[in-house]
Amino acid sequence: xxxxxxxxxxxxxxxxxxxxxxxxxxxxxxxxxxxxxxxxxxxxxxxxxxxxxxxxxxxxxxxxxxxxxxxxxxxxxxxxxxxxxxxxxxxxxxxxxxxxxxxxxxxxxxxxxxxxxxxxxxxxxxxxxxxxxxxxxxxxxxxxxxxxxxxxxxxxxxxxxxxxxxxxxxxxxxxxxxxxxxxxxxxxxxxxxxxxxxxxxxxxxxxxxxxxxxxxxxxxxxxxxxxxxxxxxxxxxxxxxxxxxxxxxxxxxxxxxxxxxxxxxxxxxxxxxxxxxxxxxxxxxxxxxxxxxxxxxxxxxxxxxxxxxxxxxxxxxxxxxxxxxxxxxxxxxxxxxxxxxxxxxxxxxxxx
Amino acid sequence: xxxxxxxxxxxxxxxxxxxxxxxxxxxxxxxxxxxxxxxxxxxxxxxxxxxxxxxxxxxxxxxxxxxxxxxxxxxxxxxxxxxxxxxxxxxxxxxxxxxxxxxxxxxxxxxxxxxxxxxxxxxxxxxxxxxxxxxxxxxxxxxxxxxxxxxxxxxxxxxxxxxxxxxxxxxxxxxxxxxxxxxxxxxxxxxxxxxxxxxxxxxxxxxxxxxxxxxxxxxxxxxxxxxxxxxxxxxxxxxxxxxxxxxxxxxxxxxxxxxxxxxxxxxxxxxxxxxxxxxxxxxxxxxxxxxxxxxxxxxxxxxxxxxxxxxxxxxx
Amino acid sequence: xxxxxxxxxxxxxxxxxxxxxxxxxxxxxxxxxxxxxxxxxxxxxxxxxxxxxxxxxxxxxxxxxxxxxxxxxxxxxxxxxxxxxxxxxxxxxxxxxxxxxxxxxxxxxxxxxxxxxxxxxxxxxxxxxxxxxxxxxxxxxxxxxxxxxxxxxxxxxxxxxxxxxxxxxxxxxxxxxxxxxxxxxxxxxxxxxxxxxxxxxxxxxxxxxxxxxxxxxxxxxxxxxxxxxxxxxxxxxxxxxxxxxxxxxxxxxxxxxxxxxxxxxxxxxxxxxxxxxxxxxxxxxxxxxxxxxxxxxxxxxxxxxxxxxxxxxxxxxxx
Numbered sequence: 001x002x003x004x005x006x007x008x009x010x011x012x013x014x015x016x017x018x019x020x021x022x023x024x025x026x027x028x029x030x031x032x033x034x035x036x037x038x039x040x041x042x043x044x045x046x047x048x049x050x051x052x053x054x055x056x057x058x059x060x061x062x063x064x065x066x067x068x069x070x071x072x073x074x075x076x077x078x079x080x081x082x083x084x085x086x087x088x089x090x091x092x093x094x095x096x097x098x099x100x101x102x103x104x105x106x107x108x109x110x111x112x113x114x115x116x117x118x119x120x121x122x123x124x125x126x127x128x129x130x131x132x133x134x135x136x137x138x139x140x141x142x143x144x145x146x147x148x149x150x151x152x153x154x155x156x157x158x159x160x161x162x163x164x165x166x167x168x169x170x171x172x173x174x175x176x177x178x179x180x181x182x183x184x185x186x187x188x189x190x191x192x193x194x195x196x197x198x199x200x201x202x203x204x205x206x207x208x209x210x211x212x213x214x215x216x217x218x219x220x221x222x223x224x225x226x227x228x229x230x231x232x233x234x235x236x237x238x239x240x241x242x243x244x245x246x247x248x249x250x251x252x253x254x255x256x257x258x259x260x261x262x263x264x265x266x267x268x269x270x271x272x273x274x275x276x277x278x279x280x281x282x283x284x285x286x287x288x289x290x291x292x293x294x295x296x297x298x299x300x301x302x303x304x305x306x307x308x309x310x311x312x313x314x315x316x317x318x319x320x321x322x323x324x325x326x327x328x329x330x331x332x333x334x335x336x337x338x339x340x341x342x343x344x345x346x347x348x349x350x351x352x
Numbered sequence: 353x354x355x356x357x358x359x360x361x362x363x364x365x366x367x368x369x370x371x372x373x374x375x376x377x378x379x380x381x382x383x384x385x386x387x388x389x390x391x392x393x394x395x396x397x398x399x400x401x402x403x404x405x406x407x408x409x410x411x412x413x414x415x416x417x418x419x420x421x422x423x424x425x426x427x428x429x430x431x432x433x434x435x436x437x438x439x440x441x442x443x444x445x446x447x448x449x450x451x452x453x454x455x456x457x458x459x460x461x462x463x464x465x466x467x468x469x470x471x472x473x474x475x476x477x478x479x480x481x482x483x484x485x486x487x488x489x490x491x492x493x494x495x496x497x498x499x500x501x502x503x504x505x506x507x508x509x510x511x512x513x514x515x516x517x518x519x520x521x522x523x524x525x526x527x528x529x530x531x532x533x534x535x536x537x538x539x540x541x542x543x544x545x546x547x548x549x550x551x552x553x554x555x556x557x558x559x560x561x562x563x564x565x566x567x568x569x570x571x572x573x574x575x576x577x578x579x580x581x582x583x584x585x586x587x588x589x590x591x592x593x594x595x596x597x598x599x600x601x602x603x604x605x606x607x608x609x610x611x612x613x614x615x616x617x618x619x620x621x622x623x624x625x626x627x628x629x630x631x632x633x634x635x636x637x638x639x640x641x642x643x644x645x646x647x648x649x650x651x652x653x654x655x656x657x658x659x660x661x662x663x664x665x666x667x668x
Numbered sequence: 669x670x671x672x673x674x675x676x677x678x679x680x681x682x683x684x685x686x687x688x689x690x691x692x693x694x695x696x697x698x699x700x701x702x703x704x705x706x707x708x709x710x711x712x713x714x715x716x717x718x719x720x721x722x723x724x725x726x727x728x729x730x731x732x733x734x735x736x737x738x739x740x741x742x743x744x745x746x747x748x749x750x751x752x753x754x755x756x757x758x759x760x761x762x763x764x765x766x767x768x769x770x771x772x773x774x775x776x777x778x779x780x781x782x783x784x785x786x787x788x789x790x791x792x793x794x795x796x797x798x799x800x801x802x803x804x805x806x807x808x809x810x811x812x813x814x815x816x817x818x819x820x821x822x823x824x825x826x827x828x829x830x831x832x833x834x835x836x837x838x839x840x841x842x843x844x845x846x847x848x849x850x851x852x853x854x855x856x857x858x859x860x861x862x863x864x865x866x867x868x869x870x871x872x873x874x875x876x877x878x879x880x881x882x883x884x885x886x887x888x889x890x891x892x893x894x895x896x897x898x899x900x901x902x903x904x905x906x907x908x909x910x911x912x913x914x915x916x917x918x919x920x921x922x923x924x925x926x927x928x929x930x931x932x933x934x935x936x937x938x939x940x941x942x943x944x945x946x947x948x949x950x951x952x953x954x955x956x957x958x959x960x961x962x963x964x965x966x967x968x969x970x971x972x973x974x975x976x977x978x979x980x981x982x983x984x985x986x987x
Contacts, residue, residue: 080885104891112888119886124879127898129905138897142889190887506686511919511961513935514954517942518694521950594809601811602924606939618811625817625928632821639814647809654805 026053027197027230028077029093035069035076035254036088036303043303046072046085048254051328054198059224059231061245061262063238063277065298069254070234071120074200077232078115079107095197113143116191118201122183122208126175132186133171139190158189163219181212185219192223199224200232205240217244238277242266247334250274253299253309256328260335270337272314308339316341404655410648418464427455429462429615438631447637451623452613456634459615460641466616467645470527470609471596474534478596479589482539486546487573487581491554497547504540512537512599513606520608530609534596545588549581556580583660590653594646601642617642673970680966687958688740691951692733740955755952758937765835766922766933769856772849773918776857781864788865789872789903790895800865807862812921816855816928823851833930852929856921860914867910871903878902905972912968919957 035047047069054060062070075081077092079099092099099110111117119125126135136155137148146154152171159167162185175183184204191199201220205213221244224231235241241248242262249259250273258271269275276294296313307322308314314321320340328338417424433453441448447456489497507515516533523529553559554577562572578585603609604618612619617638624635788800824832830851836844875881876899884898885891923935930936934953941949 075882078886080882108888108890110888111886117883117886119879119883121879125883127880127884127902129901138884138889139887142887142893187883502686506683506690508916511916511923511957513920513923514938514957517938517950518691518954521942521945521947522694522697598811599920602813602920605811605813606924606927607943621811621814621817628817628820629825632825635814635817635821639811639817642811642814643809646811647806650805650809 024056027056027094028052028054028232029091030077031091031093033073033076033090033092034088035072035081035085037084037086039084040303043088044300045088045303045305046254046300047076048301048305050090050251050254050256052249052256052259054230054232056197057224057228057230058247059233059245061241061248062232062234062251063236063241063248064251065236067298067300068251070251071202072254073251074117074202074232074234077200078111078117079104080111080117109143112139112190112196113194114196115198115200116194116196118184118187118191118199118204120203120206122180122187125187126183128175131172131174132178136171136186136190136193139193143194154193155189158193159186161192161223162186162189163215164189180208181215184208184212184216188216188219188223192227192229195227196229198230198232200234202234203236206235213240220244238266238281250277253301255309255338257310257338258336259328260331260337264335270331270335270342271310271339272316273310274337276315310339401655401658403651404658407648407651407655410644411652414464414645414648415468417461418468421462421465425455425458425461427458429454429458430613438627438634440631440633448631448633450620450634451627451631456620456637459620460617460637462615463617463620463638463641464645466527466610466614467597467600467642470531470616471534471593471600473531474538474596474600475589475593477531477535478538478542478592481535482542483546483585484573485539486543486548487550487578489543490547490550491569491573491577500543500547504544507536507540513602516603516606516608520603525608525611527610527614530600530603533603533608534599537599538592538596542588542592545584546581549584550577553577553581583656587653587657587660590649590656594649594653597642597646597649672973676966676969680962683962684959687962688737688955689733691954691958692736696729696732736951755948758949759934759952759956762932762934762937764837765931766926766935768838768845768849769852769922769925769931769933770918772853773856773860773922776853777860777864780857780861781868784861785865785868785907786872786895786900786903789869789876790899792873797869800869804862804865804869807858808866810859812855812859813924813928815858816852816925819851819855820928835931848931852925852931855928856918856925859921860918863917864907864911864914868903868907871906872899875899875903908968908972912965915961915964919961 030053031051033047033050034045036043036045038044050069050073052060062073064070072081072085076087077099079102081087087100090100094110094115099107102110126132130138133152133155136158137151140146140151140154141148144151155171156167159170164170164182164185170178170182175186178186188204204220205216208216217240220231220233223229231244233241233245238248242265245262247260248262248265249256250265250271251257252273258265258269258274260270265274266278269278273294280294294313299309299312301309305325307324308317308326311317311321318341324340326338326340328336329342330336331342431454433449436445436449436453438451439445439449439453445455445457447460450456450459485500489500512533515536516530519533519536520529523532550573556577558576558580559572562576567576600609601618601621604616605622607622610616610619612623620638621635624631624638627634784800784804788797791797820832823830831844831848832851835848838845881894881898884894889897922933923938925931926933926935927939934957938950938953940946941953
């Protein structure tokens with residue numbers, strides 16, 4: 001039924017702490033996470049055997065086009081998915097426990113408190129009938145037994161931290177009275193209110209103006225440094241990812257097709273899709289004064305996938321690409337890629 | 353290979369999933385599924401929505417029963433039989449008898465004629481007047497729309513029953529004044545829904561194309577837009593019919609519609625009220641008949657609505 | 669906000685005037701002459717003319733409308749032909765009964781619809797949902813007056829717990845008054861609850877798919893708090909508007925229910941007036957009811973504004 005999963009198949013892409021040179025255990029250890037929508041036969045797989053680790057204080061980027069499963073992954077980490085979505089298999093190791101096995105009540109303890117989420121669209125992510133202050137206070141008091149006044153004071157502190165002027169006044173405002181950038185800052189304030197270990201930012205700047213984007217990015221970097229949080233940054237913009245992330249995982253059709261340090265991804269992209277992404281960046285092609293888009297659309301696959309997901313759009317495709325599903329194989333230290341034309345070792349049982 | 357195009361169900365069974373990001377695309381190189389014929393799709397639909405089919409069947413049955421009333425009724429609906437007044441259900445009289453000894457089953461069947469007839473006429477009037485009015489108001493906008501809107505609001509502000517009383521006072525209580533009252537109550541609602549549907553369709557590209565080609569507004573509204581707006585309008589007519597049947601029964605019950613000795617369900621209930629203590633069965637069957645007809649129309653209306661709305665699939 | 673209020677009230681008043689005109693015209697065009705009705709066959713033309721003059725029936729239309737309106741604004745709607753009492757007086761006698769019925773009916777309707785609608789919407793496609801939807805669907809197919817009759821049968825004949833007709837004012841005996849209200853209010857309440865449940869359910873389902881609900885969940889507040897604080901509150905806003913629209917059905921239903929249970933309310937008043945060609949009463953009742961209806965709709969709009977801060981601030985002047 002499920003894809004056969006052997007750790008060997010993913011090789012050392014799922015690198016252990018030792019290999020990446022840091023002795024302590026990772027904060028987040030995701031293994032073979034697979035999420036599908038719909039019933040078995042007609043299931044559509046949104047996230048396919050995704051594995052990665054995240055160290056304390058590190059930033060991991062999840063980069064890919066719309067519909068490739070990045071947000072689904074993020075929502076799964078917090079167990080926020082609803083039917084018809086379901087987790088088919090996998091493990092989410094966080095602080096010694098598997099989040100997929102926790103009860104709803106335990107997950108409520110984690111959400112907002114240890115892992116928080118920053119959403120994509122600040123226009124719709126705030127309840128229009130409550131003030132900003134009420135919503136921040138709600139986030140705080142969900143996990144701390146403190147009085148209203150104290151919570152409000154903390155909220156004012158947070159407003160300053162995220163750079164919203166006139167904190168106390170702004171707290172009493174309703175969401176629609178704030179600009180998009182300010183709303184996003186308020187959402188960030190809610191996300192860091194309880195100093196979580198991990199913040200997942202799902203395209204936090206996509207819905208904002210370019211000028212505001214830079215400010216928000218700066219804010220997030222600053223907060224990360226100050227509070228020592230880890231971050232998963234989801235975006236479709238490789239440049240943005242490179243500026244803020246330590247490592248980047250490139251996702252295509254629900255699978256990680258390449259994962260490496262940010263410098264590597266930009267400077268030495270390996271997977272044809274990554275190369276396409278890098279080539280399509282305006283700065284890269286500026287020299288040639290042409291934009292190089294990748295032709296075609298991102299697909300969605302069902303339960304069984306017996307070929308490379310990128311084959312339909314790949315410029316380097318060969319016959320073998322359609323006959324076997326490539327495994328994620330290492331390509332040197334801290335760099336793994338899913339392409340049969342790149343892997344150092346041929347996998348023995350790479351099929352299916 | 354398994355790509356989305358190989359889903360075994362037809363287009364109408366597209367999984368109702370809500371991936372957070374963007375639309376879903378299939379691979380360009382795969383062949384497109386051939387569409388099934390319209391009839392095949394219609395039959396599949398009927399099979400998949402048993403409640404809708406059932407509702408439609410009941411409505412058809414009642415219409416047939418009403419049409420063939422003389423053929424299937426055991427007795428004459430108007431001839432009294434003072435020997436058997438206010439009897440309960442028995443093998444002779446399945447639904448019992450009324451205060452004049454007339455067979456209730458017969459009268460209930462004949463009653464379908466009145467209910468369907470009066471309500472049907474009112475629905476017809478509302479459809480023929482209200483819908484074009486709303487479509488036109490939505491299409492043209494401006495002063496016409498504003499005026500129609502204001503008058504509609506004023507009519508809406510009138511509780512229906514009081515309007516019926518007023519009309520019945522003017523014209524005398526009869527089936528005719530009931531029809532007028534019911535139509536007047538329904539027309540604002542019909543025109544409002546039609547207007548809404550028009551506002552949605554008006555922005556379609558095909559409208560612009562028609563306009564550029566120089567078609568007249570009548571053509572655009574009735575030949576181009578109406579078929580596309582058919583969905584909500586069909587829902588409106590079915591549910592409207594249900595409502596109007598209920599209202600009609602209520603009006604007759606209050607004495608504002610068809611007068612006794614007509615075998616109309618509401619009228620029968622109005623008489624039955626007096627005998628509720630001594631002969632409770634008298635009130636049971638006409639009421640059940642009303643429930644059945646209204647229920648059937650509601651099923652049909654809901655079924656059509658579910659058909660039209662891709663989000664409301666029962667099986668996902 | 670004040671400007672919005674003012675504008676809304678102005679609209680309401682305009683509508684009321686329009687209605688008053690319609691009401692007056694309707695009665696004006698009723699065939700038949702109240703004077704001949706009153707005098708019967710014996711009246712001589714001279715007497716008829718005198719009577720006509722007394723009632724101002726020989727004046728032109730506009731004058732009559734103006735006079736009537738003028739009197740109406742002074743709360744004088746004429747005299748009931750049937751009973752000789754003032755129309756306003758009779759209406760004031762009948763109004764409390766209807767209001768009490770309406771109050772309890774709405775209470776019962778909300779007590780049913782609120783939990784059912786929210787539960788059905790939150791647990792979509794569960795047995796709770798199907799049950800609620802099924803019952804609501806059935807409830808919408810049942811004629812209210814028939815339900816009333818059936819209840820009379822069950823509770824009046826089989827288990828005579830509640831009185832099935834008549835009315836005792838609360839001033840006389842509040843216990844009996846409430847017992848008189850049980851069956852009619854329940855009938856009307858159930859009749860109202862069905863569409864309300866469905867509407868609330870739809871509103872809840874729509875709200876559940878909003879982004880801010882997902883955001884609330886991600887903050888780690890308990891599921892129950894999410895529902896109570898975010899889902900219910902935001903679902904209620906469109907629900908309240910629908911409630912206002914349902915008031916039209918409430919009044920219609922009240923008339924019928926009053927007839928079934930013989931309650932001396934506005935509905936009975938209007939019906940009896942109708943049966944006896946008591947036109948001043950019909951006029952007065954329709955005008956008052958419509959006015960009340962418009963006033964309630966304005967109040968609902970104001971309430972809507974209070975609940976949804978976006979509208980509240982939109983109404984005020986923006987820089």
